[in-house]
Amino acid sequence: MSTAAVPHDTAAHAQAHHEHIPFIRKYIFSTDHKVIGIQFMFMSLFFLLLGGLLAMAMRWQIAFPYNETAGFQGQPLPGGDLLPETMVVQGIMLPEFYNALVTMHGTIMVFFAIMPLLVGVWANYLIPLQIGAPDMAFPRINMMSFWLAFGAGLLMLASFAVTGGAANAGWTGYTPLSINDLYSGVKTGQQLWALSLTILGFSSLMGSVNYITTLINMRAPGMTWFRLPLSTWALLITSILILLAVPVLAGGLIMMFFDQTIGTNFFKPETGGQPLLWQHLFWFFGHPEVYILILPAMGFVSDIIANGARKPIFGYHAMVWAIIAIGFIGWIVWGHHMFMSGMNPMLGGFFMVTTLIIAVPSAIKTFNWLGTVWRGNIRFHTPMLFALSFVALFVIGGLSGVPLAAAPVDIPLHDTYFVVAHIHYVLVGGSLFGIFAAITFWFPKMFGRTMNETLGKVHWALTFVFFNLTFFPMHMLGSGGMMRRLYDPTQYPHIASMQDTNIFITWCALILFAAQLIFMWNFLWSLFKGKLAGENPWEANSLEWTAPSPPPHGNWGDRVPVVHRGPYEYSAPGATADYQLQTEAPTGQPLPATH
Amino acid sequence: MAEHTAPAGAPASSHGEHKAPNYYLIWLILFVVTVAEVGVAFISQIPKTVLILILLAMAIYKAFLVAMYYMHLKFEPRRMWLIVTAPLPLAVILVVIVLREGW
Amino acid sequence: MSTAAAPSMEHGTSSFGVYNLKLGMWVFLLSEVMFFTGLIGSYIILRFANPDQFAVPGAVLNVPLTALNTFILICSSVSMVKAFADVQAGNQAGLKKWLLVTALLGMVFLGIQAIEYTVLASEGFVPMAERYAAHGRAGGHETLGGPLYGTTFYTMTGFHGTHVSIGVACLWWCVFQAYRGRYTANSHGGIEIMGLYWHFVDLVWIILFTIVYLI
Numbered sequence: 001m002s003t004a005a006v007p008h009d010t011a012a013h014a015q016a017h018h019e020h021i022p023f024i025r026k027y028i029f030s031t032d033h034k035v036i037g038i039q040f041m042f043m044s045l046f047f048l049l050l051g052g053l054l055a056m057a058m059r060w061q062i063a064f065p066y067n068e069t070a071g072f073q074g075q076p077l078p079g080g081d082l083l084p085e086t087m088v089v090q091g092i093m094l095p096e097f098y099n100a101l102v103t104m105h106g107t108i109m110v111f112f113a114i115m116p117l118l119v120g121v122w123a124n125y126l127i128p129l130q131i132g133a134p135d136m137a138f139p140r141i142n143m144m145s146f147w148l149a150f151g152a153g154l155l156m157l158a159s160f161a162v163t164g165g166a167a168n169a170g171w172t173g174y175t176p177l178s179i180n181d182l183y184s185g186v187k188t189g190q191q192l193w194a195l196s197l198t199i200l201g202f203s204s205l206m207g208s209v210n211y212i213t214t215l216i217n218m219r220a221p222g223m224t225w226f227r228l229p230l231s232t233w234a235l236l237i238t239s240i241l242i243l244l245a246v247p248v249l250a251g252g253l254i255m256m257f258f259d260q261t262i263g264t265n266f267f268k269p270e271t272g273g274q275p276l277l278w279q280h281l282f283w284f285f286g287h288p289e290v291y292i293l294i295l296p297a298m299g300f301v302s303d304i305i306a307n308g309a310r311k312p313i314f315g316y317h318a319m320v321w322a323i324i325a326i327g328f329i330g331w332i333v334w335g336h337h338m339f340m341s342g343m344n345p346m347l348g349g350f351f352m353v354t355t356l357i358i359a360v361p362s363a364i365k366t367f368n369w370l371g372t373v374w375r376g377n378i379r380f381h382t383p384m385l386f387a388l389s390f391v392a393l394f395v396i397g398g399l400s401g402v403p404l405a406a407a408p409v410d411i412p413l414h415d416t417y418f419v420v421a422h423i424h425y426v427l428v429g430g431s432l433f434g435i436f437a438a439i440t441f442w443f444p445k446m447f448g449r450t451m452n453e454t455l456g457k458v459h460w461a462l463t464f465v466f467f468n469l470t471f472f473p474m475h476m477l478g479s480g481g482m483m484r485r486l487y488d489p490t491q492y493p494h495i496a497s498m499q500d501t502n503i504f505i506t507w508c509a510l511i512l513f514a515a516q517l518i519f520m521w522n523f524l525w526s527l528f529k530g531k532l533a534g535e536n537p538w539e540a541n542s543l544e545w546t547a548p549s550p551p552p553h554g555n556w557g558d559r560v561p562v563v564h565r566g567p568y569e570y571s572a573p574g575a576t577a578d579y580q581l582q583t584e585a586p587t588g589q590p591l592p593a594t595h
Numbered sequence: 596m597a598e599h600t601a602p603a604g605a606p607a608s609s610h611g612e613h614k615a616p617n618y619y620l621i622w623l624i625l626f627v628v629t630v631a632e633v634g635v636a637f638i639s640q641i642p643k644t645v646l647i648l649i650l651l652a653m654a655i656y657k658a659f660l661v662a663m664y665y666m667h668l669k670f671e672p673r674r675m676w677l678i679v680t681a682p683l684p685l686a687v688i689l690v691v692i693v694l695r696e697g698w
Numbered sequence: 699m700s701t702a703a704a705p706s707m708e709h710g711t712s713s714f715g716v717y718n719l720k721l722g723m724w725v726f727l728l729s730e731v732m733f734f735t736g737l738i739g740s741y742i743i744l745r746f747a748n749p750d751q752f753a754v755p756g757a758v759l760n761v762p763l764t765a766l767n768t769f770i771l772i773c774s775s776v777s778m779v780k781a782f783a784d785v786q787a788g789n790q791a792g793l794k795k796w797l798l799v800t801a802l803l804g805m806v807f808l809g810i811q812a813i814e815y816t817v818l819a820s821e822g823f824v825p826m827a828e829r830y831a832a833h834g835r836a837g838g839h840e841t842l843g844g845p846l847y848g849t850t851f852y853t854m855t856g857f858h859g860t861h862v863s864i865g866v867a868c869l870w871w872c873v874f875q876a877y878r879g880r881y882t883a884n885s886h887g888g889i890e891i892m893g894l895y896w897h898f899v900d901l902v903w904i905i906l907f908t909i910v911y912l913i
Contacts, residue, residue, distance in 0.1 A: 137718040205729050213722040216713055225713070244682055247729045248689070251736025255853065263826035264849035266740065271827045271845045272748045277740060280693045331685055335692075344696050615783060622776045626769065633765050636755050636912040647913055654908035658901045665779045665897045674714050675724065682728050686735040690742055698747035 029147075031139035032553050036146050037125030038446060040116050041439075043150060047112035049520075052513050054105040058098065063499075063506035065488040066092045072490045072499075086165060095487045096185050099168035102485050104160075106171025107193065110293070111200055112153055114427060117435045118296040119204070119242070120149060123211045123235045125446065129544035130232045132220025132561040134554040137213040141206050148203035155196035159189045167193035170485065172286070175267035175278040179259040187260075194257040201250045204242050211239040220543070222563030226320070227582065229542045229567040230313065233320050234299025237327040238292050245288035252281035279341055283334040291330045294394075294426060295323060297434025298365060301387040303567070304437050305369055307540045308384030309376030310578045312568035315368045322361035322368075329358040339407045340414040348407045355405040362398055366391060377571070377578070381538070382456030386437035389464050393429025397422055400475060415485075418478025424471045436460070436519070443523075444537045448549045449530030455522040462515035469508040473501050539579045542567045546583055616664045625660060628653055723891040727898050730861075734902050737857060738909060741850040751844030755912050758823055758834045758842050759851075760814060767810045768907045771862075774803035775900040782893045788883035794876050797889075800896065801869040804862055811859055815852075825852040851910060858906055861899050868892060 027035060057077060066074030076091025077083075087097040124142065128135055136142050159166040164186040169178035173193065181187035215236050219228075228236075255266040256278065265271040267278045306313045313319060335343065335351030369391045378384065400422040403409040413419065436459075444450045482495045490496040536545040543563070547555050561583050569580040632653050635646070663669040668679065714721065745752050755761060777799040784792030818824075822831035827845035834842045872892050875881065881889050 138722060205726075209722050209726045209729070212725050213718055217716075217718055217721060240681075243725065243729045244685060244732050247733035248736040251733055251740070254857075255737075255740065258825070258849075258853060263828055264853065265827035265845045266744070266849060266853075268827065272751050273827075273846065273849075274698055274744060274747060276696065276698075277693070277743060280689075280696075281736060281740065284689055332688060332692075347692065347695055350692075618776055618779050618783070622772065625772050629765065629768055629772070632908060632912060633761060636761075650908050650912050654905050657904045661775060661897050661901045661904065665775050665900075666894055671716065672714050675716060679724060679728065682731040682735070685732065686739065689735060690739040693739070693743050694746055696743075696747075698743075 029143060031135075031143045033124045033128050033136045033139070033142060034446070034551065036142050037121050039146050040120035040124060040149070043146075043153060044113050044116040044121065045520075045523075047108050047153065048114075048117070049516075051105055051109040051113050052516065054101050054108065056510060056513050057093070058101045058105060059506040059509045061093050061098055061101075061487065062489060063503045065490055067488055067490045070490045070496055096168060097165065098487045099170075099184075099485065100160075100166045100186070100189070103167050103170050103193075104156075107167070107197075108156065109427070110171060110289070111197060112149075112156065114293050114431050114435070115204070115289075116149060118293065118431060119235070119238060120146070120207065122231070122296055122300070122438060122442075123207065123239065125442070126231055126544065127211055127214055127235060128218070129445075129547060129551065129555060130229050130542050131215065131218060131223055132543050132556075132563065133214060133218035134556070136210045137218060138210050142210050145203045145206040145210070148199055148206070152196045152200035152203060155192050155199065159192040159196070162188040162192065164189050172282060173256065173278070174282075175256065175259070175275045176269065179256060179267055191257060191260050194253045194260065198250055198253045198257070201246045201253070204246050208239040208242040208246075211235060212243065215239075220561045220563055223543075223582075224563075226317065227563055227566045229299075230302035230316070230319055230323070231296070231299040231542075233323055234295045234302075237323050238295045241288040241292050241295075241327055241330065245285045245292075248281055249285035249289075252278060252285070255281075276338075276341060276343060279338055279343075280334070283337045284331075286337065287334040288330050290426075291326055293431050294434075295326065297390065297431045297438075298323070300434050300438040300441070301369070301390045302365075302372075303540075303542065304383045304387040304441050305372050305391075306568050306570060307441075307538055307579075308379050308381060308387065309373045310379070310570045311372055311376040312566075312570055313368065314371030314374075315364075316566070316568060318364055319368055322364045325361040326358060329354060329361070333358055336405055336407075336410075339410045352405060352407045356402070359398065359402065359405075362394075366395055366398075382451070382453060382460060383437045383441035383538075385457065385460045386433045386440065389460070390430060390433040390437060393425055393433060393467070397425030397429055400425060412481070413478060415483055416478035417474040417482045417484065420484055421471050421474035421478060424474070428467060428471070433463075436463070439523070441538065442544075443526065443530075444533030445544055445547075445549050445551070447527055447530070448533055449526055450533045450537060451526040451530060452522050455518055459515060459518040459522065462518070463512065466508050466512035466515060470505050470512050473505055477501055536581075539577070541569060541579055541581055543582055546581055616669075618664070621660055621664050625657055628657055717887065719887040719891050720894070723894045727894065730898065730902075734854075734857075734905075737854050738906065741854060742909070744846050744850060748844065748846055751846040753832075753834065753843040753847065756835070758818070758821070758832050758847070759911050760817070760835065761911050763810065763814060764907060764911050767807055767814075768903065770803055770807050770810070771900050771903050774800045774807070775897050777803060778893050778896045782886075782889050785881050785886045785889050786883060790876070790879070790881075793881060793889070794873065797869060797873045797876055801866055801873060804866040804869060804896075808859060808862055808866065811855070823851075824848050854906060854910060858899070858902055861902070865896050865899050868895070 030036060030039075060075070060077050064075035065072055074092050077088055077093055080088040080091045080093065083097075087093060087100075093101075124136070127133075164181065166186070167173070167178070167189045168186050169184050169190060173190075177184050178190050178193075181190070184190065215232065255264070258264040259266050259268060259273075265273040267273045267275050269275055302313050302319060333351055333355045335347050336355045339348050339351075373388070400418065404413055404419065404422060440451055440456055477495075477498055480494070480498055481492075482489060482498060486495075489502055490499055533549045535547070535549055537549075538545070543561055544551075546561055563582045564584060564586050565580060565582055567582055569575070571578045572580060632650060635641070635649060635653075638646075641649070662679075668676065716724075753759075777796045781793050781796035781800060784790075784796060818832075821835070822829075822833050822841070824830055824832075825848045827849060830841070830843075830845040830848050832842050832848065833839060869892065872881075872888060875888065
């Protein structure tokens with residue numbers, strides 16, 4: 001590994017190595033990108049657990065509703081006696097509470113679990129390490145970004161405890177339901193929802209300014225754009241999407257908050273406002289948001305698959321351009337969430353075409369992943385298992401998107417369980433599997449210890465099987481006409497006939513949830529008792545694997561990595577090992593000019 | 596604004612040697628165009644659509660001057676222009692498409 | 699903290715040649731463009747949909763006063779850029795003077811806007827839809843426009859005003875730091891990014907003034 005001798009600031013060096021930093025500055029109010037990434041991780045894993053619990057309660061109600069006339073006796077909700085009478089009465093939850101569960105499950109999972117797990121954790125942790133920088137461009141702003149997100153999370157949690165309960169107008173907060181407590185029954189909860197998400201938006205914006213500046217300005221010598229790992233590329237495009245989409249949501253949320261509190265009428269039809277304006281603003285953000293939720297996972301999967309297959313990623317340049325294309329086209333597809341909203345049908349035609357087009361770059365990526373594993377010497381370690389199943393499950397999710405993209409076909413499918421199946425295949429089968437792949441892959445680097453492989457594989461197998469058993473049948477339910485956000489499926493005969501499927505799904509969901517406890521156990525146990533990890537346990541190439549596990553403050557101390565090659569030189573002909581770190585000097589060739 | 600010193604090693608002003616623009620001249624142009632705008636806005640003979648276009652053009656021109664000369668965009672590397680103009684097509688797309696709703 | 703970045707910065711691979719603070723501020727301003735797009739874009743859309751809820755230029759809003767305010771803000775942009783030019787040239791006295799002028803002009807802008815709001819509210823032009831009863835500058839009993847006018851006007855100009863207020867607070871901080879000698883000819887990134895933010899606020903107002911007051 002070649003390093004450059006660099007004149008450095010002795011004072012900073014001394015501080016990094018010798019000065020005793022108090023616990024609070026080191027772990028609580030730290031400006032170190034790695035600590036901040038880990039803080040995001042603990043916060044988001046908590047919210048992931050909470051979001052899952054909410055879903056379990058929902059599934060219980062769906063499977064065991066109380067419907068005397070249709071002959072369904074219901075089952076008391078486990079733990080329901082702990083909840084107040086405004087939520088659960090004699091073991092059966094109230095419809096308003098069910099709506100709150102639906103809303104909060106979606107809101108918490110999207111905004112406080114998946115998004116921070118993909119961006120807050122990994123953009124913070126990986127970007128400086130993968131580009132060879134000692135930290136982010138603006139470390140203090142980075143710290144503020146975490147604490148703002150934390151504060152937003154507290155507000156969201158607080159909304160459960162206020163009069164009227166938590167927001168219940170859906171995670172999409174459609175107006176006028178979300179601005180009129182006469183219809184929703186929830187006043188303060190909806191206000192807190194809008195406020196919390198606005199604050200979270202600020203947090204994300206601060207993060208993205210940091211990530212973009214750092215990526216442009218602080219790459220190590222030799223780290224040209226096309227030597228960046230795909231994780232980094234994905235995080236860059238994701239950060240740009242956040243930068244430009246979140247402010248529009250913020251504007252909309254502020255308008256909503258004013259409608260709720262001051263008495264403005266942006267979205268109130270009775271005084272000339274336009275409810276559909278909210279949908280346009282929300283989805284203008286919301287569609288780039290779903291790419292924010294998948295692109296980083298795609299990046300991680302690319303890196304992990306190349307590593308597991310011991311082969312360069314197939315078509316690296318195409319992969320980069322595909323990510324950029326998805327980022328671009330993602331701005332003009334938002335109306336496909338609104339085909340049935342009453343918007344101008346001509347717009348429906350436009351959005352259908354753009355949505356079908358955006359399937360192409362995703363397909364390119366899929367074929368390139370397949371091309372990567374083709375004839376590879378595959379190591380089926382836990383991260384690889386999650387990464388490979390990501391590809392399969394994301395394909396299924398993508399395929400179910402195609403009928404939804406076709407506006408006429410969307411007519412019967414909109415707001416049914418078909419959509420629920422689609423979103424969970426891409427968000428769980430896609431994003432969450434990508435997150436598990438990333439956590440199991442980078443855990444040794446983060447904590448200096450490896451996670452248990454056996455437990456990892458068991459967790460993967462159970463999650464894979466029960467995820468499919470839970471969500472695949474939902475395609476049938478949706479095609480059969482079962483609506484989303486439905487409190488009591490048995491009230492409609494055409495859905496009551498499918499109730500066995502609903503019960504089956506609930507049991508599988510409960511097992512799926514229980515299987516996550518294996519991951520939790522593995523994670524927590526390995527933090528303290530895992531086998532000590534070396535610098536490069538996966539024999540990977542990118543820069544983070546040249547730093548100690550875990551890296552110190554400043555990552556490489558006074559040695560600045562110098563990059564000589566791309567990140568995918570696995571099984572290169574003539575090389576001594578089947579991998580070559582990016583810092584490995586080329587043999588006998590002149591060093592390329594730095595960019 | 597707490598981080599007020601550029602990090603060591605970074606140039607204090609990255610746009611190299613160039614003649615400073617005449618800030619007062621730009622100010623004068625901005626003043627004149629503003630007065631013209633207010634004047635034009637109250638000429639009732641101009642059809643509404645044309646009036647809107649003229650006023651928007653004047654506003655955009657003023658914004659362009661502020662960005663180019665006061666924010667020194669003219670003297671920044673060309674890649675910066677690419678970054679800076681990125682949100683503009685998005686802004687246009689959002690407004691134009693939703694206007695098609697024809698409410 | 700920034701010293702830890704020093705080793706990498708000296709040998710960094712930089713695509714743009716624009717230092718961190720400046721690049722960061724430009725990137726942040728892009729997000730602000732999108733924020734105001736959301737607000738102003740919504741105004742345009744709502745106005746097209748309900749033209750009868752808005753009034754002709756000058757009927758409700760005070761165009762001459764606001765034109766003066768626009769002029770004041772433009773002047774503050776000149777003083778800001780003069781402050782930057784002076785610190786680049788090592789003229790500390792000029793820096794302090796022009797920063798003070800900018801901060802004061804900013805406060806004048808806010809003051810005039812506050813007066814404008816008060817007068818408008820007394821004429822019945824308010825953001826709350828239920829209480830909207832604008833009878834305009836000429837007085838009279840007829841209500842001009844509708845609730846959407848008040849709703850959109852106060853939201854857009856209010857958020858712009860909030861940005862100006864934050865800018866003024868930051869300007870005072872810069873003044874304070876300037877008196878402590880923190881900006882030199884070789885190191886004045888803080889002034890440059892202050893300028894970028896301030897000019898941006900001026901730029902948004904240029905667009906807002908035209909769209910809201912003159913169209």
